Amino acid sequence: MASSSLLCFGLCLLVLFNACFAQIEQVTDITREGKQQRQRQQRFQTQCNIQNLNALEPRQKVESEAGVTEFWDQNNEQLQCANVAVFRQRIQQRGLLVPAYTNTPEIFYVVQGRGIHGVVFPGCAETFQDSQQQQSFQGSKSQDQHQKVRQLREGDVIALPAGAAHWIYNNGRDQLVLVALVDVGNSQNQLDQYFRKFYLGGNPQPQLQGFSQSQGGRSQGSQGSDDGRGGNLFRGFDERLLAEAFNVNPDLIRRLQRPQIQRGIIIRVEEELRVLSPQRDREQEQEECEETPSYERDNGFEETICTMKLRHNIDKPSHADVYNPRAGRVTTVNRFNLPILRDLQLSAEKGNLYPNALLAPQWNLNAHSIVYVTRGNGRMQIVAENGENVFDGQIREGQLIVVPQGFAVVKRAGNRGLEWISFKTNDVAMTSQLAGRASVLRGLPLDVIQNSFQVSRDEAQRLKYNRQELTVFTPGPRSQWGLTVA
Amino acid sequence: MASSSLLCFGLCLLVLFNACFAQIEQVTDITREGKQQRQRQQRFQTQCNIQNLNALEPRQKVESEAGVTEFWDQNNEQLQCANVAVFRQRIQQRGLLVPAYTNTPEIFYVVQGRGIHGVVFPGCAETFQDSQQQQSFQGSKSQDQHQKVRQLREGDVIALPAGAAHWIYNNGRDQLVLVALVDVGNSQNQLDQYFRKFYLGGNPQPQLQGFSQSQGGRSQGSQGSDDGRGGNLFRGFDERLLAEAFNVNPDLIRRLQRPQIQRGIIIRVEEELRVLSPQRDREQEQEECEETPSYERDNGFEETICTMKLRHNIDKPSHADVYNPRAGRVTTVNRFNLPILRDLQLSAEKGNLYPNALLAPQWNLNAHSIVYVTRGNGRMQIVAENGENVFDGQIREGQLIVVPQGFAVVKRAGNRGLEWISFKTNDVAMTSQLAGRASVLRGLPLDVIQNSFQVSRDEAQRLKYNRQELTVFTPGPRSQWGLTVA
Amino acid sequence: MASSSLLCFGLCLLVLFNACFAQIEQVTDITREGKQQRQRQQRFQTQCNIQNLNALEPRQKVESEAGVTEFWDQNNEQLQCANVAVFRQRIQQRGLLVPAYTNTPEIFYVVQGRGIHGVVFPGCAETFQDSQQQQSFQGSKSQDQHQKVRQLREGDVIALPAGAAHWIYNNGRDQLVLVALVDVGNSQNQLDQYFRKFYLGGNPQPQLQGFSQSQGGRSQGSQGSDDGRGGNLFRGFDERLLAEAFNVNPDLIRRLQRPQIQRGIIIRVEEELRVLSPQRDREQEQEECEETPSYERDNGFEETICTMKLRHNIDKPSHADVYNPRAGRVTTVNRFNLPILRDLQLSAEKGNLYPNALLAPQWNLNAHSIVYVTRGNGRMQIVAENGENVFDGQIREGQLIVVPQGFAVVKRAGNRGLEWISFKTNDVAMTSQLAGRASVLRGLPLDVIQNSFQVSRDEAQRLKYNRQELTVFTPGPRSQWGLTVA
Structure with a gap:
């Protein structure tokens, strides 16, 4: 010891x-x-014929039930040169940003507030579990197991690889404000120069799903997806097929596809969101010691993306x-x-x-x-x-x-x-x-x-x-x- | 032991x-x-503004003496997005696909049949040799030495780096069918977005040498190269120069440049093709044990591209x-x-x-x-x-x-x-x-x-x-x- | 010993x-x-639809006080395909090529002559110093300390990473002639397909600062930068701000911004340029032994860019x-x-x-x-x-x-x-x-x-x-x- x-x-x-x-x-x-x-590594080719730079404000604002997403103009000359897209999330108290993934790496900074952050890596075990449920989790309805979640607070920088689904919940008392950069020019992006966001849940407006959507002459403000455009990933599949894949009733799939949410990707959670999570105090101690940089442990088999450090407080x-x-x-x-x-x-x-x-x-x-x-x-x-x-x-x-x-x-x-x-x-x-x-x-x-x-x-x-x-x-x-x- | x-x-x-x-x-x-x-690693920039995907059939068919090459349309939106080109080779019994190389990596799958596959890596020794010939291979006309050859069979995946010349021979009883992907967007390709194939032998039609050929308004079917277009790599050099470089008679060079083959890149071999090759049974045993993945032997100097495993049976x-x-x-x-x-x-x-x-x-x-x-x-x-x-x-x-x-x-x-x-x-x-x-x-x-x-x-x-x-x-x-x- | x-x-x-x-x-x-x-690694996308290649001469010649810079046409089809720019420097005796950096890696070959080459890597110590000055270098006006300098001679190849400032001085008896390649397609270049040169000193003409300058319809020969275009990096800053940052008089900053040099980037040094430098003979001995390739010493902490070998004589x-x-x-x-x-x-x-x-x-x-x-x-x-x-x-x-x-x-x-x-x-x-x-x-x-x-x-x-x-x-x-x- x-x-x-x-x-x-x-x-x-x-x-x-x-x-x-x-x-x-x-x-x-x-x-x-x-x-x-x-x-x-190489970045996508850009145009940097820059004569003037400007201090930029966000150009587009998309409202959700419990928060606002603000985008900088991806077609701006400066951002095109750097080949990145930037947006800001303002998540109200008890707001849940639904799980989503992108075709690019993402890095974000917590400007203000506190929250919980979950990333789901495919193939990683559900390491957060209630000890009582190990053998009968299906019978015991109130128990749960899921992948690691992390506490967020002001000053944190969080890094995410392309394609990894993640969600954020504001469990603090103030608005949770994040500024995020998606690196379109990154080698992990094999699609074109547009950032695309794939939502697993919620009822996303088209503008939230990729800037090409809103910039292809279809920037009609922030109406919902009832017009047939936009929507989460489940919506595109045949309901019977998904019902079979999930082995559930097609009615349940239909509700996945079109959740009864007025609009958007930030959902108001009525009661407090319950997740298994160690207390911040304990976790903070661990932060420094357990998540050592990888060059210290590159040799071991235990190092996988599942346990990789994604957060660093820079403030x-x-x-x-x-x-x-x-x-x-x-x-x-x-x-x-x-x-x-x-x-x-x-x-x-x-x-x-x-x-x-x-x-x-x-x-x-x-x-x-x-x-x-x-x-x-x-x-x-x-x-x-x-x-x-x-x-x-x-x-x-x-x-x-x-x-x-x-x-x-x-x-x-x-x-x-x-x-x-x-x-x-x-x-x-x-x-x-x-x-x-x-x-x-x-x-x-x-x-x-x-x-x-x-x-x-x-x-x-x-x-x-x-x-x-x-x-x-x-x-x-x-x-x-x-x-x-x- | x-x-x-x-x-x-x-x-x-x-x-x-x-x-x-x-x-x-x-x-x-x-x-x-x-x-x-x-x-x-980074891929070339692509356009992926995809509204509809389709199940695609090959679009162009080029016949050779002893087989057929079928190309998917490289300009198809889907393949442009993925930045790859795909083709299928159907090689008849005793058909020889002549040595060629490309400006991109290639990966192919053996859909059907059996064959022999040879890759020539520059600088690697001729490790397959008849033991009797070591000192007098020049005098002994019927003996040979050459680089490693590999047996192919259904279910094999074969990977090839950019620029490496390779050939395939069908020594089975059925047609040998391969489906091949050339990764145009790969970092090993320093040329443009077109796949190019450089043939060392044969009498290739222009369509076989790069899709830009056939798609630049010159898709006249599968006629030979007698019209002056197309041809193997030797054809472009001065015959006297090559004669000097090879130290042979210019007449022989002229025959290299325009072989007496009706057309194409798959040649019918009159008698069975003779190459030095261990039996498949023995080789199969070795496959698992000798060609261990490189992380097992990254430390040794003995690991070179010459002995690298290129094949894995995935079926x-x-x-x-x-x-x-x-x-x-x-x-x-x-x-x-x-x-x-x-x-x-x-x-x-x-x-x-x-x-x-x-x-x-x-x-x-x-x-x-x-x-x-x-x-x-x-x-x-x-x-x-x-x-x-x-x-x-x-x-x-x-x-x-x-x-x-x-x-x-x-x-x-x-x-x-x-x-x-x-x-x-x-x-x-x-x-x-x-x-x-x-x-x-x-x-x-x-x-x-x-x-x-x-x-x-x-x-x-x-x-x-x-x-x-x-x-x-x-x-x-x-x-x-x-x-x-x- | x-x-x-x-x-x-x-x-x-x-x-x-x-x-x-x-x-x-x-x-x-x-x-x-x-x-x-x-x-x-991946290179930027290029066009290589080449029908004819030509033996190329430099296309543009820019004269400086003590030398000439000759550029090959970056828009030439061949150079576009390879995605590189090439230029030749002819530096007269006692000519100093002022410190500058580019957005790309650079590799150059010494065709003729001798010289001194200095690269300044950020964060590296000033390892060349007069031993007497260690404690009072500020008081002692005639003494100096600076980063490592290297002797150049015919046959040397020198490699430089993107963004590193470097200078060259001809201390020989003949003209010093260099042919340099800047690798625009390199993964270290995150700007666009144009080479850009940022000069810390001198009075550079616009043509010297990037080929886009001279090729955007503004190729007016080799006049100076008095017309307001061109100039060194200091020129763009507010003189009071720089004065504060350097803690010097604004008058001195104004002279940095517009040095009293007739024109150009190769300055004639009136007396011999004094730098601390070991003799070539000694250094030559060291060359082989001390600067061993990195795979011999990859494990040690002592290997930094500061001591990295940048030169190899290939002749x-x-x-x-x-x-x-x-x-x-x-x-x-x-x-x-x-x-x-x-x-x-x-x-x-x-x-x-x-x-x-x-x-x-x-x-x-x-x-x-x-x-x-x-x-x-x-x-x-x-x-x-x-x-x-x-x-x-x-x-x-x-x-x-x-x-x-x-x-x-x-x-x-x-x-x-x-x-x-x-x-x-x-x-x-x-x-x-x-x-x-x-x-x-x-x-x-x-x-x-x-x-x-x-x-x-x-x-x-x-x-x-x-x-x-x-x-x-x-x-x-x-x-x-x-x-x-x-």
């Missing part, structure tokens, strides 16, 4: 070490796992990868601390900037960055390869902007600070900074800086060394750029 | 265990090999992954039992349904499924993301249909049973079933089913547990759907 | 062995590293993989001797043919080959899948031609010999030869050759065995094809 605690503690330390170590040394780690992870201050007590922090989740991201070729970054602080000007070497502002506001500038400014403006809570691969970007928090989640289209997204302790200028010989910019040796020294901070910069005394220009 | 037999037996058991275990637990195994296989009842004595069986070949599929990103499934039995309604999480009916007939329904039925009809021997990623499908055998081979565009294609012992509903809490479909707890229980079978279902007493509707 | 020398010697031998062994057995090695390298006779004292040699660099190529999915081949010698007719199984002639001239023939000759002509120093995947090609040196560098779009590009000791015909049974070409058994024997040489063939007595036809 003592030795296993010790082992657990050791693993915790190791994980923590890896997570914290990950950020600063992250970019040097690309080859650390060498043979395991050399792959850099805990103690998880910060870069921290400057006077300017803010940055936290990263990538394949090193959430190994399923290696399959999904995605990662994410959470940034918290204190009022007027700066994030170092930088570029993405190998990823697009899709930035969603979770709180506050600030100012961003984005520059293209020809030195042209393609975005220079304010961005505030609830807005989204894409920073394409290679483009340089700088962020500055407004008076109330700036918080964001960035989804990145690479499982080890790398950035290179223009200023600060880890800047590209530090790596250049002084003579190269002198000659490239025609400055004096002294000036080259100042460019290299005057900003000693890393990534997150305290506002300087020299200017109040964010305020002045705004 | 005894210990090596024991080892061999042990390996056999292990392989068998893996193969059998593979199906049920297959979907949970995605991460078992962890670091080795995390890749999920042996003893290889079944799912078996229900009252309903049928399903057998899978994927990277776990045929490791070269890991490179090719392909797999296959053989299904045998007894009369009126059902295959569980299911969807593909991460692959397209290209279904070819090898025997019997049946009924299929396929449903898109919006709950629309895109196929509902009969399918019979010799027909082909594509089930796109994510789309839900159910199969039911007709009165004479239904057998099919499904090629899948992923080396670990995963399916999720809607009904039965491994269904997605089993993984959901009762309360989620109750609320998603607005059914009672009792009804939710019935949906979860009434069908206890796995994958292959016995026909129910409730309906005779297949018969009634047909 | 003795034992470490011995170890070093052993490693050298191993590397050498691997390099030499690589060529002959290369194609059989595809699976040797098994689990590590099974990936074959040293002692590095030859195939050598025929009467005909010439072929040398290959791929993931086995330059492990970073595994990430980049690229490789290269250097060929040196003596006057009138032949390179075996062959095809690429899994790659395009982009051939640049570095010296001499010769004749090439290229044949498509339908047996049509798509190229038959002379090719000479400074010209480029693409051999698409699957297409068969033969080369013959002219009277002065022929030397070339071939860039290949696969990290283990495999070729299959039609004639010679490793030819595909050797792998075929005699009866298959006899029947496929309708030749006698004796003739089949001659086709198999008359040319005993491997890859590089001495000119035959039979013909003087190259001369006759030319």
Whole structure:
């Protein structure tokens, strides 16, 4: 017992070490796992002839019984370039988002609230079960067994492979708000450039099932599926066939096919939803210790998708990868601390900037960055390869902007600070900074800086060394750029 | 000797265990090999705006001296979506399909007959040789040495990497029938979306060399290449240059370039084709034991493409992954039992349904499924993301249909049973079933089913547990759907 | 000391062995590293409907202060098919190519001259430093520290990942000439099909920043960026913001944004450029021993991108993989001797043919080959899948031609010999030869050759065995094809 605690503690330390170590040394780690992870997978071809970027709001809003789904325009130039679709779910208290799956990987961030999340992986056992029911679950009507469920709370990032059915229930007291990215350009998507959502239940409107639906000239608002379009997956099958497959009465199948739900995919649960679930407190302890990154256990047969970690809290201050007590922090989740991201070729970054602080000007070497502002506001500038400014403006809570691969970007928090989640289209997204302790200028010989910019040796020294901070910069005394220009 | 037999037996058991275990637990195994296989490779971009699917027959027929090649229409919407091309070879007795290679991986299934198959990998040694000839093979005209050849028989699946030249000879008493899929969307294809076939010998008609040929407005039937179009690879070179390269007389080169064959790529061999080849009986024994999956021997230097297993018999009842004595069986070949599929990103499934039995309604999480009916007939329904039925009809021997990623499908055998081979565009294609012992509903809490479909707890229980079978279902007493509707 | 020398010697031998062994057995090695390298990554979709290939000269010439950049037409059909862009840099003595990065991997070959090359990887330490300055580098103006720099010389191949900033300085006595390939179709490029170059310094003309610039109807020659278009990356940011980020005076930022350089990206350095750098002699020794291929050290944490080998000399006779004292040699660099190529999915081949010698007719199984002639001239023939000759002509120093995947090609040196560098779009590009000791015909049974070409058994024997040489063939007595036809 003592030795296993010790082992657990050791693993915790190791994980923590890896997570914290990950950020600063992250970019040097690309080859650390060498043979395991050399792959850099291809994305679908895109058009990125971008002249202007904009801070985007959701364009379409689809209401369900107990919540709202808001979509960003998938045909927007920025999102087309990044080849992703983004939507936001607002789930009311006791709202259930019905089980559904997509043709792409999905990654989402819990902006606000608490909930329960269930993913059903085919072939995995029903590991959550009432101990009394083991032999007679069919007779005992009130008991149940099902696959693992997970608690959700603010700051969680959840990753899902293509095709895996999942559901979410709001068991908290506030609205549960999620912002989700589906990676249409991902190698797991073998269909075309449109995101498609297949609902197992509910009464989905056509707009909820894929953007091609609503954008093929059929965007008639949010009416139900009574007109014959839309509907859950069961609706397309012959009722007698399904009745035979399920070995139930065809009447029951008919009700599956057209549930008596007014509309939508977020259902109001009358009483509290009962699922088997360990308490959050206990589970939280386990989170760190049991779900160790896969490179620790790649050799064992016990590692299957069934027990794979899908969630990582990216908002805990103690998880910060870069921290400057006077300017803010940055936290990263990538394949090193959430190994399923290696399959999904995605990662994410959470940034918290204190009022007027700066994030170092930088570029993405190998990823697009899709930035969603979770709180506050600030100012961003984005520059293209020809030195042209393609975005220079304010961005505030609830807005989204894409920073394409290679483009340089700088962020500055407004008076109330700036918080964001960035989804990145690479499982080890790398950035290179223009200023600060880890800047590209530090790596250049002084003579190269002198000659490239025609400055004096002294000036080259100042460019290299005057900003000693890393990534997150305290506002300087020299200017109040964010305020002045705004 | 005894210990090596024991080892061999042990390996056999292990392989068998893996193969059998593979199906049920297959979907949970995605991460078992962890670091080795995390890749999920990208396919070319496709259009999958599918409103209707159809059961397809071959569209074009090209006759050779000793056989016929039949092509499905590569421009068909379904095949474009899956980004594959399919053709069928019917090789008469003593017919030789001349050596050729393609710009894509290829996987084929032996529907009927027996044959010999040779693949030439560049750089591999000529390991089949007559022992008497070692020192003087040039002087001894009747002796030979060449690369490994393999016996083919009904039920074999053979996988080939892009660019590898191969040939087939029918040494059986019946016609040898193969159905082949070339994976145009595969990452090994660096050319465009057209399949191209490069013939080393024979006198190929233009239609045989790539579908772009016949579809660029030049589909004039099956005339020979005398008109100047078409021809084998040697034809394009200067005869004197080749004569110098081969160090032979230019006259001989001219005959290579335009062989005295009436037409085509399947040549009638006058006497029996002589190749060095171990007997099938002996070879069959070896098959199981010597060609162990690569994860057993990934560490050794001895593993090269030269000795790699390319063939797996998927029709042996003893290889079944799912078996229900009252309903049928399903057998899978994927990277776990045929490791070269890991490179090719392909797999296959053989299904045998007894009369009126059902295959569980299911969807593909991460692959397209290209279904070819090898025997019997049946009924299929396929449903898109919006709950629309895109196929509902009969399918019979010799027909082909594509089930796109994510789309839900159910199969039911007709009165004479239904057998099919499904090629899948992923080396670990995963399916999720809607009904039965491994269904997605089993993984959901009762309360989620109750609320998603607005059914009672009792009804939710019935949906979860009434069908206890796995994958292959016995026909129910409730309906005779297949018969009634047909 | 003795034992470490011995170890070093052993490693050298191993590397050498691997390099030499690589060529002959290369194609059989595809699976040797098994689990590590099974990936074959997807490229962007291309159009390869090629009727004719041509030997190409650069199409656009952009002059800088101390050198010239020449671009091949990225819209050329051949280059579009291979999905690459190619350019040549001619850097005068004491010319500095300013730091820049691209959205794609890059591989370049030093055709002539000597130089210094620096790559800045984000997060890597400044490992080159003057030992006296460790504690007071800021005070001591004449001292410096920076990331690793590498010596360049004729015959070097250098590989660079997407997004990594690099610079080059000509410290030799002659012009430094590089031919570079940027792999637009590579999986590391997540933008569209256009190559983009982001300059950190200099005063780049728009044509230098991406071919879309010059080809969007704006090809006005090589004027400077004073017209408002073009410019380095700093130019797009607000000067006050950058001043704050760098903690320097806005005046200095303004000079970064618009350096007082007449024009261009190759700057004349007035005095010799001073960088910290070990002597070439010492470094050369280290090259072989310290930078062992990664499969030797994949297990250690010490392996990071910071210390990764980026350079391999492919022109040293002692590095030859195939050598025929009467005909010439072929040398290959791929993931086995330059492990970073595994990430980049690229490789290269250097060929040196003596006057009138032949390179075996062959095809690429899994790659395009982009051939640049570095010296001499010769004749090439290229044949498509339908047996049509798509190229038959002379090719000479400074010209480029693409051999698409699957297409068969033969080369013959002219009277002065022929030397070339071939860039290949696969990290283990495999070729299959039609004639010679490793030819595909050797792998075929005699009866298959006899029947496929309708030749006698004796003739089949001659086709198999008359040319005993491997890859590089001495000119035959039979013909003087190259001369006759030319």
